Amino acid sequence: MSRRLEPEVVRADFPIFSDPRWRDLIYLDNAATTQKPRQVLEAITEYYSRLNANVHRGVYELSVEATEVYERSRRRVAEFIGARSWREVVFTRGTTESINLVAYAWALRNLRKGDKVVVTEMEHHSNVVPWQLVCSLTGATLSYLPVTDDGYLDLSSLDAHLKGARVFAFTYASNVLGTINPVRELVKAAREHGAVTVVDAAQYVPHAPVNVSDIGCDFLAFSGHKMCGPMGIGVLYGRRELLEEMEPFQGGGEMIREVRFDGSSWNEVPWKFEAGTPNVEGAVGIAAAIDYLSQFGMDQVRSHDLRLTEKALEVLAEVPKIRIVGPESARDRCGLVSFTLADIHPHDLAEFLDRRFRIAVRAGHHCAMPLHTRLGLTATTRASFYLYNSEQEVEVLARALREALSYFRAA
Ligand code: PLP
Numbered sequence: 272m273s274r275r276l277e278p279e280v281v282r283a284d285f286p287i288f289s290d291p292r293w294r295d296l297i298y299l300d301n302a303a304t305t306q307k308p309r310q311v312l313e314a315i316t317e318y319y320s321r322l323n324a325n326v327h328r329g330v331y332e333l334s335v336e337a338t339e340v341y342e343r344s345r346r347r348v349a350e351f352i353g354a355r356s357w358r359e360v361v362f363t364r365g366t367t368e369s370i371n372l373v374a375y376a377w378a379l380r381n382l383r384k385g386d387k388v389v390v391t392e393m394e395h396h397s398n399v400v401p402w403q404l405v406c407s408l409t410g411a412t413l414s415y416l417p418v419t420d421d422g423y424l425d426l427s428s429l430d431a432h433l434k435g436a437r438v439f440a441f442t443y444a445s446n447v448l449g450t451i452n453p454v455r456e457l458v459k460a461a462r463e464h465g466a467v468t469v470v471d472a473a474q475y476v477p478h479a480p481v482n483v484s485d486i487g488c489d490f491l492a493f494s495g496h497k498m499c500g501p502m503g504i505g506v507l508y509g510r511r512e513l514l515e516e517m518e519p520f521q522g523g524g525e526m527i528r529e530v531r532f533d534g535s536s537w538n539e540v541p542w543k544f545e546a547g548t549p550n551v552e553g554a555v556g557i558a559a560a561i562d563y564l565s566q567f568g569m570d571q572v573r574s575h576d577l578r579l580t581e582k583a584l585e586v587l588a589e590v591p592k593i594r595i596v597g598p599e600s601a602r603d604r605c606g607l608v609s610f611t612l613a614d615i616h617p618h619d620l621a622e623f624l625d626r627r628f629r630i631a632v633r634a635g636h637h638c639a640m641p642l643h644t645r646l647g648l649t650a651t652t653r654a655s656f657y658l659y660n661s662e663q664e665v666e667v668l669a670r671a672l673r674e675a676l677s678y679f680r681a682a
């Protein structure tokens with residue numbers, strides 16, 4: 272039996288909301304990072320208090336146990352995302368490092384002048400800039416699958432874009448529009464064209480069930496801190512055969528089998544990609560976050576997000592002079608809504624919401640400048656939800672936006 276997701280009860284799991292300064296905070300910046308439950312904080316403290324040693328190095332009992340904890344976390348992640356083997360799970364610093372790993376360890380070595388990399392217009396900078404860098408180093412070209420005016424990928428031009436593509440890198444869910452992309456369809460099309468697929472799942476894995484084996488993608492990236500885990504830990508899922516044939520990303524301790532004066536040979540996957548002392552605390556934390564979310568089950572987390580998104584689309588649409596970007600249907604969105612309000616600058620609006628209503632939202636380009644250019648905007652305000660948010664909080668947001676209109680004399 273899974274635990275019932277009641278936001279008011281769940282909120283009590285998060286110590287930050289008991290802090291006198293933040294007790295009344297309406298935290299709607301979950302797409303940037305989520306708060307951390309007691310269960311995750313305790314797992315990290317427990318690790319440092321009872322099991323801390325460097326991993327994969329010592330033969331003494333404490334180090335062996337620390338190594339077991341680290342590798343158990345990897346197996347927990349593999350099971351959570353439906354990987355066929357724990358060897359397909361590489362720990363990184365986060366989504367950004369995971370995508371850079373693919374760009375440098377796979378693409379830089381495999382792309383030639385004239386090859387094509389395809390991304391989409393709705394990508395976060397971390398799924399644009401690594402490809403720009405690698406294209407400039409290899410002479411490959413970068414093309415962008417367009418976004419329609421209503422915030423979907425324009426699939427009518429998918430085949431034309433994928434023709435001759437070696438890499439197709441796209442987001443599972445947009446951090447600005449909220450759009451959930453038809454990932455299976457995109458992977459299938461890429462495969463038919465012989466392109467390697469890289470899925471940025473930073474905004475999706477925290478919010479819904481994911482099974483990489485069903486999706487059939489080659490790589491998939493996400494971050495621990497957006498799913499109740501700590502910062503500085505992330506995951507690159509990679510299909511085993513591809514990881515096996517890839518060269519390392521970084522060199523150093525632990526990623527080698529043997530180092531000689533005249534060269535080196537590499538450790539097995541996934542350790543080949545984990546140079547240096549790894550973030551054991553992060554691995555413990557992400558596994559604890561997975562355990563925490565699994566009490567509710569990801570279907571329930573998704574239903575809760577959906578309810579809040581439906582509510583937000585309903586009540587925000589009634590606010591005068593609001594422009595909501597992204598799909599009209601909540602079903603096509605992960606749990607977030609971005610908008611502009613009259614001619615109020617999003618930074619001014621976010622400051623007003625914080626000072627007057629204790630609502631934390633994000634304002635700016637959300638690391639998606641090309642998408643904002645496509646939308647004809649420089650910035651938006653974004654409200655993003657998670658399991659401790661309630662429908663009442665969404666209602667307060669709508670009321671606060673109406674007050675902002677009169678405060679800024681924009682009504
Ligand atoms: N991709 C998307 C869609 C994101 O929303 C983010 C973070 O906001 C990232 C990638 C980058 O994640 P990180 O900063 O954890 O590496």
